[in-house]
Every structure is written in C-alpha cells, then in structure tokens.
Amino acid sequence: MKGYIVRNPKLAWREVDGEMVIISPEDSQVHELNETASLIWKHADGRSLEEIAERISTEYEVSLEAARADIGELVTTLEQKQLVFVATEVKG
C-alpha cells in the first residue's frame, strides 16, 4: 500500500470515547469518525498507509489484505472531505 498520510493542519479535533469529533473552523462543519477512521486519523502524522494497515491488522485481528482494503476506502473518504492529505512521498 503506497502513500503517506497527514491530518489537515487547519482542523480542530477532540477524541471522545475513542472516536474523533473534528471541526473545520473555516465553515464550522463538524465531522464524526467511526472507530476505524478514528484510528487512521490518530496515526495520520506523516506515517505510511502500509504502517497503519499493519497496525489495524494487528489491533482488529484481520488479514493485512482486509485492513488495506478498509483503509483504502476510508482514506479516500477522508481525503474527499479534506480531513487528511495523502502524499506519495515524505517531504523534507
């Protein structure tokens, strides 16, 4: 699984009972993430998607392939909502 993921730095967020509540200050829009999406969000600090897939595979006891598939869909959604950015390589 290729790519590195990072949170949109403009957003304010808070973990509530293991799930993320995110606010976009510019338009006051509120986003709620489910447990898996919250896990991706928590680890979206520039690390690779493959690393996150491995973590989810271990944490939820699912195959790496299944974790990759789940992540792929969720990351696309998070990206579309501009909550995260995915880069093909790490800058700096």
Added chain:
Amino acid sequence: MNLGTMAELDYPVKRPDTCAPLQISIGNVPLSLFIRDETLLGPAVRRYREFAQNSANGFPVHLNEPETRTKMGEFSYLLDDAKLILGSRGAKFYGVRHEYALDSLLRILLTMVLLPQRGFLLHGATVVRDGRAYIFFGRSGAGKSTVASLSPEGSVLTDEISLLRYSDGCWQAHGTPFWGEFRAAGINRLFPIAGLYLLKQASDDRAEPLSLKEALRALLPCVLFFTAEKRAHETLLRTLMGLIEEIPCHRLHFRRNAEFWRVIAA
C-alpha cells in the same frame, strides 16, 4: 489665557476624556461601555439596568469613535453595518446605530472574552428550580421560549441566550440581558447547573440520556461562536468536554406543556 501661545501649537490640543462609562457586568465579566451618543446611552442604560455594576477595572468598550485601522493580533467581526474590533486592552464598536446592534456586538464580544475563562454563550433557556439551573437548548423554534413560558415567574434567567461558565469549582449558569420573546430585563444572578436538555418536541415526555459524543454533537451547533481560529475551536472543544463530563446531558422529548418538569424531577 495667552491666545498667541495657543495659536503657535502645531498639533491639536486633545481634550481630556470626560465620557463616564456605563459600567455593567455580564457573567462576571465587568465591562465599561463608553457611549457618547445620548440617543444610544439612554436605551443602553435601560436595557442593562439589572446588570449595572460599579467596577474600576471593567474591560473598556468604546462605541462609535473615529475608526482606526485593525492592528495585528486584533479580532474583528462585521455584522451588517456594525463592526467589532477586539484587542487585548479593549474593544471598539463602530457603526452602532441602535441598541439592538449594541446588544449583538456585546454577545460577540462576550463569546471571545469568556472563551479563555471556560465560559460560553449557548442558544438556550435557563430556568432555576430548587436553587439549581436547568439549561434547555436547541436551535430556533426548538421550544426555548415555550419552556420559559411554562416555568414559574422569576425562575427564568433567560429564554434565549444562556451563559455557562466554570468558576469556584463548578459549572454555573449566569443570568443574561439577552432575551427572546420574553423581552425581560434579566436577572443578574448565578446558579450551579443541574442538567442540560436538548429540546425535541414530541408526542410524549421523556428524557433520553446522551453519550458524551452525542452531547458534544448536540451542543456544538447551539454555541454562539464567531471566530474561525483553530485554537479558539480547540479551546471550545476542551471547554464543552469539561462541561459534559460533569453535567448530565439529555434529549428532552416534550409536548409543549409543563409535564416535562415531572420527567426531569424523576
């Protein structure tokens, strides 16, 4: 007087500021309103009479003085023709033509001043019962004024904008001069908060407990908030979490009659 000497001055002589401020306190935030316009001062004195409080250290708010450029670090907000500029040493209101504009800018100012002090304004009615405050919140039309109208006279701190603030080790609701349909002067008192109730008109009366996430989700759209700053939103999230971790939050299904008090008492 030596007029010759006066004429030689090459800068204007500034008259001493003789404008006595209208001193008020809302939510334990002392404010000194400098209002030179008599047509605005009279209505303001009447509107905030219950909140008048002598304080030498009120946060200065200057109305309709010659406009200066917004400086770095100042917060500004435009509301129709009126404008608020807030700095660390005071606020300036421009274009205030009537008391309603003053009232609106004061609400915006308070949201900013209260934020670092674990306080905020909420679209909600506050009703006091047995010495404790019950907050009924919701968007326009949710039933805030109905709840207020179904409560005993003198028990309503506000039917429109509630002020919640953490102080002296607990969450307290303060009276505000900000009213909706009741148009009352307000009650400048504070009471410990007993509960938060998201209003939902229904065919039965019951209180449904909300999880932390549901409570946060319910409160956020009802908080008066006017800044797009990330740090301010982070502070607000932290403040709201502190509130709902201590104070129970329910969705109150109610039939627009006084039966809801029976549910709350249970």
